Amino acid sequence: MTTTEPRITSPSGTETDLVEMNWDPITRIVGSLGIYTKIDFNAKRVAECYSTSSIFRGYSIFMKGKDPRDAHFITSRICGICGDNHATCSVYNQNMAYGVRPPALGEWIINLGEAAEYMFDHNIFQENLVGVDFCEKMVAETNPGVLERANATEAPHAADHGYRTIGDIMRSLNPLEGEFYREALQVSRTTREMFCLMEGRHVHPSTLYPGGVGTVATVQLFTDYLTRLMRYVEFMKRVVPMHDDLFDFFYEALPGYEEVGRRRVLLGCWGSFNDPVACNFTYREMADWGRKMFVTPGVVVDGNLVTTSLVDINLGIRILLGHSYYEDWEDQEMFVTHDELGNPVDRRHPWNQHTIPKPAKRDFDGAYSWCMAPRWFDGTDYLPLDTGGGPIARLWSTALAGLVDIGYVQATGHSVKINLPRTVSRPEVTFEWKIPADKEGKPLSNAIERDRARTYFQAYSAACALHFVEQALAEIRAGRTRTWEPFTVPNDAFSVGFTEAVRGVLSHHMVIRDGKIANYHPYPPTPWNGSVRDSYGTPGPYEDAVQNTPIFEENPPERFKGIDIMRAVRSFDPCLPCGVHMYLGGGRVVKTAHSPTGVTLAI
């Protein structure tokens, strides 16, 4: 049913017909998310957009008073597709609190598990969820002219991936019937086998502990992993050029597609894959060992690297309430006034946060979300960083920092090179991810580049895993087979863990008092990406992304699918029970809110 509203005056002062379009829930993401819009079909633009999907579970509340050693078992349950990232982050956090440094072999095993998670999760999301937005069936229903052109366009890398035309690539992505769709689904299973070799179970690991892992490290363990890994490397040699061809085609077939989902470059990456040689889990040396991670932490603003220090990153985090269903905590006690280095810690930092729920009716002019607004304070501004779904921020930060060089991957200062060895039917291949720029040379963060980076990061993870297997086997061959180090839980402590969840930044902050959890606040990527308009009036990342999305779909309102909006939203890889509330128009006021599962907020 289409409802056409009476004529409304748009912000520019001209009269226009606005048509309501609601998606609730949005499919093919993790969790449920609704989007409510008003669309101006004459101008081919979104005039207003509210997006919502709300859930509150209360992790930060029910973890209080529990044994700190239970934290990773509990927080894994925040997320059903990247729960292991939470478990890992929590274990890092606990290691700092307990002052324990796991044996190197235990750390290589966690790195291998997490690499497998990236390989699995990006693969299934890209090919079985996002890919459907680019498949033949979808394009035929939204842009028949584009499909016609795709059928007539030779794929530049046909020799590498085996699909003669772009149309053939699109057909292979058709759900269930498409050959590549089914192959990718199967690959999502073998990569999860790799994950289970290291962490026991997917998605809530059984073998992770503070102090290391319970995994029994044998030659067989790594052989089982390595053989599956090399098959994945072979697979990626087809997948990278195939996606390059598909994404490049969209720019070509739909001039201006660069603007779909585009926003200012404000990217955060909290680093991934610790180097056990450097990482001692002390807060004092966190900036140093953070820079040794195999994915470099960093904040990228307008294409420039602002910092690579995890201490700077930590101290800059602020949680603002904005239009969410919570009471403020200004009058509550502070848990941590200074960090271990003597730096002051803000009241709005996660260490000092209190979660006080206040359920209310949904009111888009008032409170309308269970999600708060995390921001990163650079000393002047509360920056609404996004993660771009993870990979684009990780590759960008790593590329600019130029610190990673392990042979299989090399950061050059302006790009990341991924060197894949010979596999059963293909020779050595080098892929290079380059910092994306538009036609005028300006740095480009948009839907297509977020999606493209995802494919490259799958190859990056596989390349890192090759290094980790070699390091782990070296430990075993040297007879160092212990994977776990004992520890004791202190009566009082505060600590932090940083890593990258599949879809971006992840932090866990904990305060221990009397041997129990006094405060625990996890911040996963989705609250950053879809945060509410905050107390300072700064809109969240989705605002820019949706505001700048022109509509290329050819359908009239009655048959409208909103594919361009869906591509923009899905490029952020929205995760889990997330609630996003956006309002565009009406004087360009934009409110966004979001509560991922991971969320925190929800938490």
Place this chain on the structure above:
Amino acid sequence: MTQAVDEQVLHILWMNGGLSCDGDSVALTAATQPSIEEIALGALPGLPKVAVHWPLIDFECGPEQGADNFIEWWRRADRGELDPFVLVVEGSIPNEAIKPEGYWCGFGRDPETGQPVTTSEWLDRLAPKATAILAVGTCATYGGIHAMAGNPTGAMGVPDYLGWDWTSKAGLPIVCVPGCPIHPDNLSETILYLLYQVAGQAPMIPLDEALRPRWLFEATVHQGCDRAGYYEEGDFAAEYGSAKCLVKLGCWGPVVKCNVPKRGWINGVGGCPNVGGICIACTMPGFPDKFMPFMDEPPGARVSTAASGMYGTVIRTLRGFTQRTADKEPTWRVKGTELRTGYQKTW
């Protein structure tokens, strides 16, 4: 996943809007025996034609007012236009009655009020019309993590919400497949059984007192664990990473009903105590409260391990006692306007 609809189609409505993490939806994509594509494409003999309405990977993604609107399937089911359908519930059901306004979780909106339709309201509307209800994962079956002590939402499982003796219009009890997350093949295999049953090709699904499929949950973790030999020899791991029995490091395997060590996690790979992970009892009605702190030695384990040279009735009696407690939910997972979890309300 939605196929053309005709008279013969059996619909599966998948509701992931409870207090969940979506881990059970994700688990189904991992299943290999059978896989979801084998079920959806009818690749097993005698399967009825099914249409799966599943948010995680559904092709349909259009707006309410345009083409291919996903929520319309729920509204059709509510109007009685989808018959038969199996309702799959993922996530625990919060208690929406403990506060004056607002919602803990929901999806879709009420056209009258513009407010979200809560998950419990969908359950109220659809339960009487469903041919079967399948609760997947420990949240939906017994409450799980989100129902632990001190929780603010009053979360509970589907049987707590609808009643443990609830039966569908076709006479089926709620079918519970616990696990946090659910074991991929335990899920796909139970779906398969229910499809055969609804199609008239299989008798009533055999369930135990906690509504679990008997053949999946009749044995304990310990009985299926390949480290049980170490237990028998009284040879216990003192550190994580050891290949020996983990019972002194926190493993609850001796009293937990679950087939994971025997089945592996995915395609036979992985698991829990069999690969070095203590069993934290994530399939049990008493999870998590009755098993925390997870990394401490279970109280019953000391007795059992000291007696591990003994056999027969002594051990079975001791275990039976612990098992009965573990198989019961804590008392606060109930309906009503009171919040009994220990959390002090601020609203």
